[in-house]
Amino acid sequence: xxxxxxxxxxxxxxxxxxxxxxxxxxxxxxxxxxxxxxxxxxxxxxxxxxxxxxxxxxxxxxxxxxxxxxxxxxxxxxxxxxxxxxxxxxxxxxxxxxxxxxxxxxxxxxxxxxxxxxxxxxxxxxxxxxxxxxxxxxxxxxxxxxxxxxxxxxxxxxxxxxxxxxxxxxxxxxxxxxxxxxxxxxxxxxxxxxxxxxxxxxxxxxxxxxxxxxxxxxxxxxxxxxxxxxxxxxxxxxxxxxxxxxxx
Amino acid sequence: xxxxxxxxxxxxxxxxxxxxxxxxxxxxxxxxxxxxxxxxxxxxxxxxxxxxxxxxxxxxxxxxxxxxxxxxxxxxxxxxxxxxxxxxxxxxxxxxxxxxxxxxxxxxxxxxxxxxxxxxxxxxxxxxxxxxxxxxxxxxxxxxxxxxxxxxxxxxxxxxxxxxxxxxxxxxxxxxxxxxxxxxxxxxxxxxxxxxxxxxxxxxxxxxxxxxxxxxxxxxxxxxxxxxxxxxxxxxxxxxxxxxxxxxxxxxxxxxxxxxxxxxxxxxxxxxxxxxxxxxxxxxxxxxxxxxxxxxxxxxxxxxxxxxxxxxxxxxxxxxxxxxxxxxxxxxxxxxxxxxxxxxxxxxxxxxxxxxxxxxxxxxxxxxxxxxxxxxxxxxxxxxxxxxxxxxxxxxxxxxxxxxxxxxxxxxxxxxxxxxxxxxxxxxxxxxxxxxxxxxxxxxxxxxxxxxxxxxxxxxxxxxxxxxxxxxxxxxxxxxx
Numbered sequence: 001x002x003x004x005x006x007x008x009x010x011x012x013x014x015x016x017x018x019x020x021x022x023x024x025x026x027x028x029x030x031x032x033x034x035x036x037x038x039x040x041x042x043x044x045x046x047x048x049x050x051x052x053x054x055x056x057x058x059x060x061x062x063x064x065x066x067x068x069x070x071x072x073x074x075x076x077x078x079x080x081x082x083x084x085x086x087x088x089x090x091x092x093x094x095x096x097x098x099x100x101x102x103x104x105x106x107x108x109x110x111x112x113x114x115x116x117x118x119x120x121x122x123x124x125x126x127x128x129x130x131x132x133x134x135x136x137x138x139x140x141x142x143x144x145x146x147x148x149x150x151x152x153x154x155x156x157x158x159x160x161x162x163x164x165x166x167x168x169x170x171x172x173x174x175x176x177x178x179x180x181x182x183x184x185x186x187x188x189x190x191x192x193x194x195x196x197x198x199x200x201x202x203x204x205x206x207x208x209x210x211x212x213x214x215x216x217x218x219x220x221x222x223x224x225x226x227x228x229x230x231x232x233x234x235x236x237x238x239x240x241x242x243x244x245x246x247x248x
Numbered sequence: 249x250x251x252x253x254x255x256x257x258x259x260x261x262x263x264x265x266x267x268x269x270x271x272x273x274x275x276x277x278x279x280x281x282x283x284x285x286x287x288x289x290x291x292x293x294x295x296x297x298x299x300x301x302x303x304x305x306x307x308x309x310x311x312x313x314x315x316x317x318x319x320x321x322x323x324x325x326x327x328x329x330x331x332x333x334x335x336x337x338x339x340x341x342x343x344x345x346x347x348x349x350x351x352x353x354x355x356x357x358x359x360x361x362x363x364x365x366x367x368x369x370x371x372x373x374x375x376x377x378x379x380x381x382x383x384x385x386x387x388x389x390x391x392x393x394x395x396x397x398x399x400x401x402x403x404x405x406x407x408x409x410x411x412x413x414x415x416x417x418x419x420x421x422x423x424x425x426x427x428x429x430x431x432x433x434x435x436x437x438x439x440x441x442x443x444x445x446x447x448x449x450x451x452x453x454x455x456x457x458x459x460x461x462x463x464x465x466x467x468x469x470x471x472x473x474x475x476x477x478x479x480x481x482x483x484x485x486x487x488x489x490x491x492x493x494x495x496x497x498x499x500x501x502x503x504x505x506x507x508x509x510x511x512x513x514x515x516x517x518x519x520x521x522x523x524x525x526x527x528x529x530x531x532x533x534x535x536x537x538x539x540x541x542x543x544x545x546x547x548x549x550x551x552x553x554x555x556x557x558x559x560x561x562x563x564x565x566x567x568x569x570x571x572x573x574x575x576x577x578x579x580x581x582x583x584x585x586x587x588x589x590x591x592x593x594x595x596x597x598x599x600x601x602x603x604x605x606x607x608x609x610x611x612x613x614x615x616x617x618x619x620x621x622x623x624x625x626x627x628x629x630x631x632x633x634x635x636x637x638x639x640x641x642x643x644x645x646x647x648x649x650x651x652x653x654x655x656x657x658x659x660x661x662x663x664x665x666x667x668x669x670x671x672x673x674x675x676x677x678x679x680x681x682x683x684x685x686x687x688x689x690x691x692x693x694x695x696x697x698x699x700x701x702x703x704x705x706x707x708x709x710x711x712x713x714x715x716x717x718x719x720x721x722x723x724x725x726x727x728x729x
Contacts (some may be wrong), residue, residue: 033393164636170636196633216710
């Protein structure tokens with residue numbers, strides 16, 4: 001029997017050595033599974049809720065980039081929280097707050113905003129020129145003035161009437177304009193799409209800095225022009241629908 | 249000192265007669281040449297004893313109520329000193345018990361040890377297999393996390409689809425029409441009283457038969473079992489055999505001890521299993537899977553068309569059970585050696601290969617649709633880079649309208665519908681619009697849920713989805729011109 005014991009002791013050596021070398025796997029309370037509503041880690045929240053449209057790293061997604069220091073400098077925390085919580089009616093951005101039918105608690109919305117700021121607000125690339133107000137000012141611009149601004153600044157890529165050219169696509173298409181609001185247009189005019197090569201309001205199409213950035217009035221005028229295209233398209237489709245109704 | 253101990257021992261022995269009862273067991277003769285093939289049954293029993301001890305200790309802390317079960321497991325994992333190890337040991341030894349049991353049965357089957365006169369011993373073993381799997385399933389439910397909750401949910405939903413007895417089965421499993429606190433109490437009672445009690449009874453019967461009929465001698469090719477001559481021949485082998493003590497029992501003990509050491513070491517290294525996410529029927533972003541013992545069945549379920557699902561989940565285990573029961577009656581005579589039983593060997597290989605493949609499929613099969621794909625899985629950057637404004641909006645609509653939950657891009661996303669990475673090479677503009685508006689196949693119609701602008705934008709995006717060199721799809725009419 002003592003032989004037996006010696007044999008077993010010898011055999012114990014290997015597994016024991018394994019345990020000692022790898023350490024016991026005592027569970028760590030930090031890894032305990034959380035309810036979806038308890039998650040406050042920005043990386044997890046972003047990867048579950050935002051990266052689908054805004055891209056894995058906040059850029060190169062179909063929706064406007066969030067990893068954009070100019071945008072983050074313009075928009076206040078309150079703006080960001082409101083858009084996340086309530087969505088942007090009139091665009092594909094849907095509401096994410098529980099109160100609006102989404103899945104996020106107010107704490108989670110705050111966590112996403114502060115995470116965006118700490119991860120993507122690069123202080124060094126703050127624009128030199130004074131910032132335009134972020135929010136659209138209704139009635140501030142006129143389409144006729146906007147047409148002049150457009151032909152000077154935008155037509156080189158988007159075509160004389162916004163019909164698109166080799167360098168960039170159409171912005172006068174009724175479907176495009178129906179899926180974007182004036183506020184979202186204003187944001188794109190100001191920030192451009194740096195991830196897709198569209199310059200911001202301080203830069204020209206070739207990427208060089210402009211002598212004078214687009215000013216507040218010019219930005220509002222361009223948005224007014226695009227809004228007028230949207231209105232024309234809606235009226236035309238309304239007339240088509242009416243004509244179709246009358247012919248029945 | 250020694251003398252006093254012997255006197256006390258003798259006092260008890262005179263009244264209890266334990267040594268007297270054990271002596272024939274230890275001294276009973278066993279055939280020669282049994283060697284190390286015969287140790288798996290006793291290892292299974294040893295692991296069961298670990299389960300009894302750890303199970304009793306766990307039951308002292310575990311609260312079998314719907315609102316506190318999860319908390320009590322968290323307490324064991326994080327607060328109670330060595331509570332995590334207790335849970336780990338119970339789980340690892342449970343897995344070890346299933347493994348040993350399957351090895352033991354395979355060995356008995358391959359060596360033909362179930363043949364005359366040991367048919368009943370085999371049947372007791374089949375009963376033990378059924379009860380052990382029942383212990384594994386009920387134990388998994390006691391973990392009371394998302395896996396457990398949905399495990400019972402899937403099981404009872406399948407039971408509910410059985411003809412005639414369906415509704416009664418649901419009430420039997422859930423203790424009501426839905427899963428609730430009483431369901432957990434029911435599984436607790438099964439896991440702690442009913443099944444272990446039955447298990448112990450079956451073990452007693454199994455061991456009694458092992459002792460009464462003796463263990464079978466190793467098979468010899470060309471020496472078939474004939475009930476007429478077997479008994480006399482076995483007597484001759486026994487006369488030539490060895491006593492159970494010291495050598496055969498020593499092999500059993502050494503192997504059991506090694507098994508325990510490995511199980512303890514594995515438990516310490518792997519740690520406890522779960523509990524995973526808290527059970528909550530409102531959380532649908534969950535990927536529940538059964539424990540490994542049931543993954544082959546889960547894989548089969550995942551592969552089955554909907555009408556066959558109840559057949560897969562109940563019919564297949566029933567058929568396996570029936571086959572196991574019939575084995576000793578169909579093959580009670582004849583050759584025992586695996587060398588002369590190619591069908592037996594092939595069926596073992598076939599069984600384990602099938603179970604392995606199905607288990608792998610069960611482990612990897614995707615839950616479809618992927619509920620948070622629309623908001624979580626990025627549109628591949630290479631697809632976004634050259635999009636025009638309308639197409640960008642279309643890609644956003646594609647995500648927001650949850651198309652991604654069923655359709656993958658570049659292989660990432662739901663797998664319920666086809667991967668759309670190259671859809672523009674297969675469907676024309678008009679066909680895309682038709683498919684989105686009217687649906688078709690498994691796809692619902694989205695015409696009423698999308699505005700015309702959204703459909704325009706999304707189709708514009710889908711039309712960009714083709715590899716650079718490949719031409720877009722053309723309609724048949726145009727192609728003929």
